[in-house]
Amino acid sequence: MSLTVEILHSKSLKPLFNVQVNSSDSISHVKKAIHSQKSKLYPDRQMLKSDTRGKALKDEEKVADLNKDSDSGKVRLYFKDLGPQVGWTTVFLTEYAGPLFIYLIFYLRPSIIYSNSNAKYLNVTHLACACWVFHYAKRLLETVFVHRFSHATMPIKNIFKNSLYYWGFAAYVAYYNNHPLFTPPLFGSLQIYIGLFSFLLNELGNFSIHLAFRDLRPPGSKVRKIPLPNSNPFTILFNFVSCPNYTYEIGSWISFSIMTQSLPAALFTLAGAYQMIVWALGKHRNYRKEFEKYPRSRRAIIPFFL
Incomplete structure (x- = not known):
């Protein structure tokens, strides 16, 4: 099943990306999808969280295990650019x-x-x-x-x-x-x-x-x-x-x-x-x-x- 993942900036909450992944895909796939949209944001440079105050999500965690936004039905993640690595x-x-x-x-x-x-x-x-x-x-x-x-x-x-x-x-x-x-x-x-x-x-x-x-x-x-x-x-x-x-x-x-x-x-x-x-x-x-x-x-x- 396909899922839409909405990526917001972790501080300003500004929408940054919308990516399509399968429910069986991992956070690693989400990072690769972001990279395909913006080449300088290679996966090691990205931090994704399910909550602005939460811990960074591990690459192996499944998208399907994350909570969906009740209004939009999307999975909402918060993004931080870690800078050049x-x-x-x-x-x-x-x-x-x-x-x-x-x-x-x-x-x-x-x-x-x-x-x-x-x-x-x-x-x-x-x-x-x-x-x-x-x-x-x-x-x-x-x-x-x-x-x-x-x-x-x-x-x-x-x-x-x-x-x-x-x-x-x-x-x-x-x-x-x-x-x-x-x-x-x-x-x-x-x-x-x-x-x-x-x-x-x-x-x-x-x-x-x-x-x-x-x-x-x-x-x-x-x-x-x-x-x-x-x-x-x-x-x-x-x-x-x-x-x-x-x-x-x-x-x-x-x-x-x-x-x-x-x-x-x-x-x-x-x-x-x-x-x-x-x-x-x-x-x-x-x-x-x-x-x-x-x-x-x-x-x-x-x-x-x-």
């Missing part, structure tokens, strides 16, 4: 490649940055560079080979905002850590190697969680399941928090800050922790709404606390 893989590669190469410029070419470029690096300076490069190289490889994204794109403006954050902090931390006047941590080698060992453990934990998340979603699908521990001991943290990847990530940067005793690194850790806590709280709320049997004892990011 860019693929998540491109975003992450840009965000993570920048910090890696920026840090290496400070480390490998100090004569470009500092007037006193003949000072010898401390052991902790070499270790800090190795840890920084390891972290962002891991992120780049995970982006290409591990992550499976539920959404194909994000607004292109976000790539500039996110890159400014990552690239700016990379320069700030690298300038301090590679400076000729950089001093070793207060407790010397003990503090350095405790920080290094903790950093590597948290990085391994973070990688283990990313693998567990990947295995929850078959390739090419948008399946969502309750994340649970598997045979990898690092995934035990799923018993306590919804976003252990963020828990391990914050742990890595706390460890890096301890190892280097670096104020810029500590500020980077605080800024990143704040953002990850916000993300984790949002994801935790969504899990509890989406899954009726979601474990109620879990916290969002910090076991037993938050």
Whole structure:
């Protein structure tokens, strides 16, 4: 059976499009029909809602399951233009490649940055560079080979905002850590190697969680399941928090800050922790709404606390 879908602007309520679809068609078909009428509005750029204050409709939802307008008999949807989009893989590669190469410029070419470029690096300076490069190289490889994204794109403006954050902090931390006047941590080698060992453990934990998340979603699908521990001991943290990847990530940067005793690194850790806590709280709320049997004892990011 054919249905008429009336598309209105989500804020002004101005009529924008009328499209004809079959009752068995999905929201994805509606987006393609809009795209056929206005070529710049490709599907990833569109957000459709059944109510102006409601949540965005998923592409797989059926048009027939939506409420019809009682007067016109049409299905009425509300449209928002999300603006030009860019693929998540491109975003992450840009965000993570920048910090890696920026840090290496400070480390490998100090004569470009500092007037006193003949000072010898401390052991902790070499270790800090190795840890920084390891972290962002891991992120780049995970982006290409591990992550499976539920959404194909994000607004292109976000790539500039996110890159400014990552690239700016990379320069700030690298300038301090590679400076000729950089001093070793207060407790010397003990503090350095405790920080290094903790950093590597948290990085391994973070990688283990990313693998567990990947295995929850078959390739090419948008399946969502309750994340649970598997045979990898690092995934035990799923018993306590919804976003252990963020828990391990914050742990890595706390460890890096301890190892280097670096104020810029500590500020980077605080800024990143704040953002990850916000993300984790949002994801935790969504899990509890989406899954009726979601474990109620879990916290969002910090076991037993938050």
